[in-house]
Structures are given as C-alpha cells and as structure tokens.
Amino acid sequence: MVPKWIRPSGTLESLMTRTRQVIAGIIGVIALFSVGCSGSDSELKSSDTNSTESTTDPSSTAETTKTTAQPKELAPLGSGEAVTIAFAGDASFEGLSTSVVSNTTGLLSAIEPVMSAADISMVNVETAVGTGGTAVNKEFTFQVPAEALDSLDAAGVDVVTMANNHGMDFGKEGFADTLRIKSEGKMPIIGIGKDDTEAYAPYIKEVNGQRIGIIAANDIYPSSMVTWWTAAPGVPGIASAEEAYQEQLAQAVRDLRPTVNTLAVYLHFGTEKETCPNARQKELVDLMISAGADIVVGTHAHRLQGIGYQGDQLVAFGLSNFIFKAPSAAGNASGVLVVTATGRRIDGYDWKPVQIQNLVPVPLSGAAATAGVAAMDALQSCAGLSPTATGPGFEDSAASSSPTTTKKGK
Known part of the structure; x- marks a missing residue:
C-alpha cells in the first residue's frame, strides 16, 4: 500500500x-x-589543533595526528621589519650578594643604556640563584640571591640562560629553589627546568611583527656529574649539548624553526682562557646551523673569542665575562654583541666594548672603545669566520630587502 x-x-x-x-x-x-x-567535528579538531596540550602530549589520537598539518616555515624576512638582539656573557655575581639586595636597581646602571636600547637583551647567569641547598664538591661554586634577577631586569635584560656548569652548584635542593624562583616569573629563564621538556623549551617574543626564538644549552659539566645535572623526562636539570644529548638539542632547534622568524642558540662551551674556539665548539655550531639556527652565541672561556659570519649565519664563539670577579685584564675585557636581523637575514652586528670595573660592566668610549673593537676583530681569523655574509642570502618579495652589512663600534 x-x-x-x-x-x-x-x-x-x-x-x-x-x-x-x-x-x-x-x-x-x-x-x-x-x-x-x-x-x-570541526569544533573538536579546532580545539585539538590550538590546544597546547595536544601539541605536546604524545597520547594525542591518531585522527588528530592525521588532520593536524605540519607547520610551514615562515617567510624568510617575516614582516620585513628589523629587530635588535643584545647578547652579553657570564654573570656570576660573585662578591655582589650584598649589593644586589642593597642596591638592586642601581647596581648595573652603567650598562643599562646599552641593554635597554635593544629589542631583546640576554645574558648567561652563571650561578645558582636562591638561598637553598649545600655547595657541591667542585672547585668553584656560586650562589646569589634572587634579587640578582631584579638587578638584571632594572638594567634592561629581558631573558637569561642558566644552562651552564654552575646552575646546579648548590645541589638538588638549591636547584629546587632556583626552579621555584623561575616559576615566580622574576625573569624569563631558559636552559633549565623541572624536566627536559621545560629545559629545552625556547624563549619566544614578538617584536615588530617578527617572532624571535632562543634556545640555550650547556656543553660543560663537572666530571661524573653529567647525568644527574642533565634534565631528563621527570628529572629536573639543565639542557645539555653534550655529545650524548646533542641530537635532542638539535631536534629542539628543528622543531622551533618553522614557528619563528629569527632563531638564536646560546651555548655554554669551549676551553677556559682560550681565545680561539676548539674543534668541539665548531662541531656544535655546525650542528646548530644545520638544524636551523640563524645566530649562535656562546660563553665559558672567560675570554673573548671571534665573532663573524659562517655562511649567512652569525656566530660569536665567546662573549667572555659580564658580571664577574676576573683576576686579569684579559678577563675584564668584554662587551655586548648587538645583532640586527630581519627574519632570517642578519643585517649586521655591533660590538659594544666594555670593561669590568668593581665586578660590573662599564661601557668604553673614544679611543678605548676603538681599541676594543680592533681587539675583537683580530680574533675573527682563528675562529674561521668572515666579516660579511658569504651564503646565498635570504630574500622575500613580500618584504623590503637591503644588502647585508657589518656594523661595529657605535
């Protein structure tokens, strides 16, 4: 019917x-x-794609993995606007524990104009931060109150690395105090963490429409302490660049590359008191550049080492001391490296010579500054670096371009 x-x-x-x-x-x-x-379905997929947890959690569903597109590398010149990044060397604050409390904002006033002038400024805090723990059994151990970070902030510093051979000088208890201070947000700290995910995580800041990313790691460890100082899954510690861990570092750089316009790596490596980089430093620089770094800077030698171009990338093998108790004139000769970048293109760099006086950096001027620039230039040859970019370059039709130049000693 x-x-x-x-x-x-x-x-x-x-x-x-x-x-x-x-x-x-x-x-x-x-x-x-x-x-x-x-x-x-659309709402679920959008939530999965944008969720921080879904991008880091390995338990994400197979469907999410299939439907989430891999990030595409950004345009070489990004927004087309230049960004300046200032890098300085080792800051142990030895002998300044009282001053950072009594004169927090004025302690580093001499260097503040240099650091504040850059869009991003960074140093290596080469000491345990806090008051907890007991000094480990090694020749030199450093610890400074948390007010040291406030002093750096007052001086115009935006981010610090603690990936070095002194970050855990006061053992696991002292390191727990450092991580607590980090969590309070006094200053962005990279290169350390409650586990390897946090330790290898980058600092990211957007400036002039450009995303700048910085990763930090340490290649120098006290003998027999490499394993327990190195961050691992569920284990607090430092991001390592040691040979056994260098691939993890390289992968962190590769993962960051498509998400930022300019990528810098700050390493703690080299041989103390040497003014020319060793083979291991060159090996790590090569690895970082092949992984996608645009800028590689380093410290540890407590001496200046060469700055220049390797292809299109800028390398500074050794920035020496910054806030440090150095017993020699060579150890007190330092400076601030200011890099100008437009996306992946390094437009140039300035070397701002300083001298450490009464444990803190003081900018040089006139003939002394000219001599400081010349001294740094003389170190370029043994570093195997060039004063100008030697690679094919980075251009983007959507952004204005200008020839790569080297700028020094303003």
Missing part, C-alpha cells in the same frame, strides 16, 4: 505544491543533521 502522505488527492497543482513542501522538509532535516555533525 502506498503511504497516505504520498497518495494523489486534489488537483495536480495542489499535489505538486504538497510534494515540493515534503521534499523541502526532507532536505531541511538532512541539512540540519549534517550541520550539527560537521559542527561538532
């Missing part, structure tokens, strides 16, 4: 009208059902 609701009745015109109404109703129901289903 034909259902009543489709049996012919009345005129042909009325039949056709009712038929059209029925069909329209069916289509409406189908459309409503489809929108409801696709809306829920």
